[in-house]
Amino acid sequence: METLSNYIADYLELSGLAREILYAVLIVAVAAGVFMVALTISGLLTLAERRVAGRIQSRVGPNRVGPLGLLQWLADGLKLIMKEDLVPAAADGPLFRLAPYLVIVGVFAAFVSVPFGQLLIAADLNVGVIYLLAITSLVTVGVLMSGWASNNKWSLLGGIRAAAQIVSYEVPAVLAVLSVVLLSGTLSMQGIIAAQGGWPWHWYLFHNPFTFLAFFLYFTAAVAEGNRTPFDLPEAESELVSGYNTEYSGMRFAGFFLGEFANIYLMSAIATTLFFGGWQIPGVTPEQQATSWGLQLVGLLIFVAKASIGCFVVIWLRWTFPRLRVDQLMSVCYRYLVPLSLLCLAANAVYMLLIPAGSMIDRIIHYGTAAFGGLVGLIFLWRVFHHIRSVGDRLDLNVLARGQKGRFDPRIQARRYGKFRKKRYSKETG
Amino acid sequence: MTEVLQSTPDREELILNMGPHHPSTHGVLRFIVHTDGEIMRKAVPDVGYLHRGLEKIAELQTYPGYMPFTDRINYLEVMFTNMAYATAVEKLLGTEVPPRAEVLRVLVCELNRIASHQITLGCITMDLGAFTPFVHLLRERERINDLMEALCGNRLTFNYMRIGGVSQDVPDEWLKQLEAFLDHFEPVIDEFDSLISYNEILIKRMGEVAVICAEDAVGFGLVGPNLRASGVDWDVRRDLPYGAYPQMDFQVPVGMGEKGTVGDCFDRFIIRVEEMRQSCKILRQCLANLPEGDIKAKVPKMPRPPKGEVYSCVEGARGELGVYLISDGTPKPYRLKWRTGSFAGLSIIEHISRGLMIADLVAVIATLDVIAPEMDR
């Protein structure tokens, strides 16, 4: 940023004061840009969530506003702005008003150091990872504040649950991230990406078995920090009505809503950066990429694609899993995730100590992990497609009344899903 | 905020008001939950938000005229309420129902049982946080609604049965559609099992939670699937046979403590899944041996049952559904009382709620399958 400012100032031959003003204007412009990007991303994610949920549930999902319903989030946003601005009489006014902004600021400010491309980053901080982890903690304060200020017991429970959950899951998340930091030796987001490569076996995900594990630890903890199913206890609909945002309406609710979805993208982006090689293009070195605008664009697309897949997985989880209970949630964190992430950290340190980088053993472990991970992924994908095939496309369009059969074949399905029935019947007879 | 904390008499106790509008109370039902943080001291149910005075209305209607009101006793098991009332009046009148009508009654009842359990199972999963199975079951329920609509013209309040028989005969085309539905639906149950029933989180949420022992279940008057989940092998269809059920061959699933203790939430859940399978089995038998003949016995337009009283019960989707009917010889009932499963089912919650968590309460309400109109009538 400073270089850009200096460059423009030199070009225009500006004086000292003008340089400062230009710098300030640039900062504001970039901030606004980041805000708009984050807003658009989270808006589109709300739409994506509803469309994906629709397809998962044999529905269609919003498709009336704009082509494919692409403007649905704008309609929702406009409507929420125009709703009455309610502050409950018994609520703690200032805190109640402040809380959504903390959530928004906490999430959106983190977008500043998300490396969308090699050059496309608002601020490549040398403490990028720490900054991200620190600034997103503002969300906890906001959520807790909203729960407290609403003067509603359900909100209070939601806020307290959120605080306990986010603070607890911060621990395994940070420890998992530290493994990567240990390997790369830098806290800068760009630096971490640059330490990886374009091909999957260069990613930190497949660096060794412990980073592979660390990724899953990070992802689980991140889902929990984002309050998503199966860890969506703070806003558990069937338990706490809407949790901490029960009393919020209109624009303030939209703040929470956007914050939540921006958070999903953020955690996918961080996972992409730390474990999936970020904007690295396979077969192109960062030096080559830096020279070409086209390659920059490809890098951006690769980053966005990787992060979108992460978002999709999070949405997919949401519409598939039931919810954990509070005590189970905590025991998952402290009994399994924290020890495992400590193990990962220690094992990575030992790995770096014992196995010299670039040696034969190092490579074997690299490729072995990559092969293993690829295999797991393939088996998973195969199972997914297997299920999709056996269930078929079951949009309910009143098939029975038309006297037609759906596209799926009940016999195939019985064969594929019969094992549960068999198990149960054998138990009954036996 | 301090006000909230001070409002409780015991400063360590938080009193939560859950309902009558709460996403997990399925209609209008209210709990006053005394908690210590997340753990409940007790949950006191407060019912009556859908009290419609249906028992009083019965005293103002003629016997056939009350039939539409029976639909509203429980909108999820309309056929059962219809049948309970019809059999009660038939018992008083001493009417013999033709065999075809008996089989047709069983047929629609079992179809209705499937529809009812679909909503129940869907609500259980939804209350535990999984929204998708609920929508999938709604999708399958639409097919049953289609069938019912083709049969009697309404999707929810069927008003299909009459005193002495049923109102409409089924066309052959409808039977074929029903068979197609069964072919379609039986695998869907397996799919549901693989999608959610044996999901690890769901098992963790329901296994060993809110165990109701057999003694409590009987003492509090729990009936139907809730009673069977506690290990009491009792089914009105099999043990006090009525209608065409003696001809049917089916199993009665009983709680086995598959993922915990007998009588826990998971047993109550999985029993309903099993019952859907058994209902499919009964439906196939009905289709295979549907006798020919009349669908309605000769009953006077304005029946005047002799003076006396009768208690008649059927096995509804929520267990024994009884009608206590007193006639004084006039065309109008003197007194009519509904004995429903939900009313008894809910009364046990205060007893078992101590020590559960708020999230467990949701699971208990859902798995006990309480439904507002049945409690409040």
Next chain:
Amino acid sequence: MTTASKEICKKLADKLGVVLDFREEAGDPWALIPAERWKQACLTARDEPELSFNFLRSLCGVDRPDDGVIEVVAHLFSYQHRHALVIHTNTDRSASRLESVSSVWPAAIWHERETFDLFGVDFTGNPDLRRILLPEDWVGHPLLKDYEEPDSYRGIPTTRPGYEKKKFGPQLKKPAPKKPAPKVEKKPEGGEAPKGTAGSAEQK
């Protein structure tokens, strides 16, 4: 069914040491138990191994203004012996009072509450006797045959404007002994959430 019921009744009467009024009309037969022996009869019916009625199917009231009584009817069932029994008892209509059987079958708590709500029968010994179906501030017991509906409840008219109001209850054959206006006892710990729990959405 009838003979079985008769035998059961006989057994019960033997144990109780009273002669029970056994009636057979159309439908199910039933036995009339004196009100003062009500709880004892229920206890016997539950505990006697030959009877062991462990399941209280239902307990309800029947208003008989012509006789000046409110009947309380209990339907019992035994899972062991698979037999059923219907027992009635009469309570005075002007001051209906009966001993609670909630200690015999816990299910009776709610059934008695319902009977209290709809008929005003005061069950002594019920741990939680308050209105269950109707609001706490409701006046009267609607299933009594002489119940009359007020014109409005909490500012909501009970008749739709432009509609004719329907009167309740079948015509009484002779003027019934007037039941005194019920006094709804306010329990201090009525389970109601106290004031100031204000929040939103009925979650208050």
Next chain:
Amino acid sequence: MTPTIERGPEGGFAVGPIDGLLNLARKHSLWYLLFGTACCAIELMQTGGPRTDTDRFGMVFRSTPRQADVLVLAGTISYKMASRIRLLYDQMAEPKYVIAMGSCANTGGLFQESYAVVKGGDLFLPVDVYIPGCPPRPESLCEGLMLIQQKIEREPWLKKAWGKYKSDKPDPMPTEGCEPLR
């Protein structure tokens, strides 16, 4: 879909197009309250289900009244419930709309003789759309929601919002609603 440009007495040149745009947004984002009292609640669920997917029109359910735009009175309303519904309505943020779904919510329906049923939701709430049926089919409910959409389209929103929020329907209980709840 073009914005409806109204040149009515309230609209005028300047506000008309903006109003049209805002109304277009509002009408495609009707969130209804997840709340049903009786039989119609099941049909309400089915309406959100796969066949009559209201999400297509941007209508989703919210579980808290603060975030809902439409209150669907689905089913019979007892006197015990009426005050609670009134409270729910009062908790909703303006602009808010009420649909009376089914005969019971319209007039009390089948339960004219009942001592415990309110004879129509409009005795204590300003109702915008009445849907007949016992219960109405999901298609009917969809049509009801679309009638609300049409109503929104015609509203001179900006002018009204600048003034104060008020439903154009007379409120049958203009004072504090029902008696305060304990």
